[in-house]
Amino acid sequence: MLTIALPKGRIAQETMELMAEIFNAEFKFESRKLILETPKFTFLNVRNQDVPTYVEYGAADLGVVGLDVITEKELNVLDLLDLQIGKCKVAIGIKKGDKLDWSRPDIKIATKMVNITKNYFAKKAVGVEIIKLYGSIELAPLVGLADAIVDIVETGTTMRENGLIVAEEIMKSSAHLIANKNSFFEKKSEILDLYSKLKEAVEKRA
Ligand code: PRP
Numbered sequence: 521m522l523t524i525a526l527p528k529g530r531i532a533q534e535t536m537e538l539m540a541e542i543f544n545a546e547f548k549f550e551s552r553k554l555i556l557e558t559p560k561f562t563f564l565n566v567r568n569q570d571v572p573t574y575v576e577y578g579a580a581d582l583g584v585v586g587l588d589v590i591t592e593k594e595l596n597v598l599d600l601l602d603l604q605i606g607k608c609k610v611a612i613g614i615k616k617g618d619k620l621d622w623s624r625p626d627i628k629i630a631t632k633m634v635n636i637t638k639n640y641f642a643k644k645a646v647g648v649e650i651i652k653l654y655g656s657i658e659l660a661p662l663v664g665l666a667d668a669i670v671d672i673v674e675t676g677t678t679m680r681e682n683g684l685i686v687a688e689e690i691m692k693s694s695a696h697l698i699a700n701k702n703s704f705f706e707k708k709s710e711i712l713d714l715y716s717k718l719k720e721a722v723e724k725r726a
């Protein structure tokens with residue numbers, strides 16, 4: 521029996537569609553239920569940012585989470601497979617018409633992804649002040665809280681509707697299958713079996 525933590529919403533739904541294709545069965549959470557038990561798998565319906573926690577502590581053997589979250593949190597888990605769903609990018613956004621002078625000493629960047637931002641600017645040898653926010657990041661440059669943002673861009677709608685443009689792309693992201701290290705050794709054959717089936721299904725879609 522494998523326990524799999526899925527992030528609430530579209531990625532959970534798409535992962536379960538992938539599983540449905542493979543196992544020829546329907547997987548669906550009942551309205552407000554957070555656990556779905558099936559003969560082979562137990563699915564947990566958790567917040568996106570919490571998936572790694574369930575997997576790191578071994579409350580879930582496997583999880584599905586964005587590469588951006590894996591990178592941001594420097595997780596102690598095994599990154600098994602790019603599921604090629606939930607594709608997006610992490611990018612720097614600025615107000616349309618603005619031009620950022622990276623040599624300025626007092627640039628402020630608002631983001632919920634502090635580590636990715638810190639590492640990106642450290643590599644460029646640019647000193648910035650990072651302002652941590654928890655959501656609605658696009659608001660920050662509009663009201664003068666920050667000069668730029670580092671955030672997820674999926675369709676680009678949020679930036680566009682708020683008069684922002686992508687100035688630089690930092691990384692591409694998509695949902696990955698991750699595993700708890702102990703689970704991987706204790707349940708290796710079950711995990712590898714699911715891994716190879718998922719890999720085949722992902723490759724078939726590409
Ligand atoms: C994410 C992200 C952007 C938006 C990008 O926010 O932080 O705001 O989605 O998507 P788009 O390019 O398709 O418009 P989320 O919906 O997770 O909410 P949050 O701002 O509260 O984190």
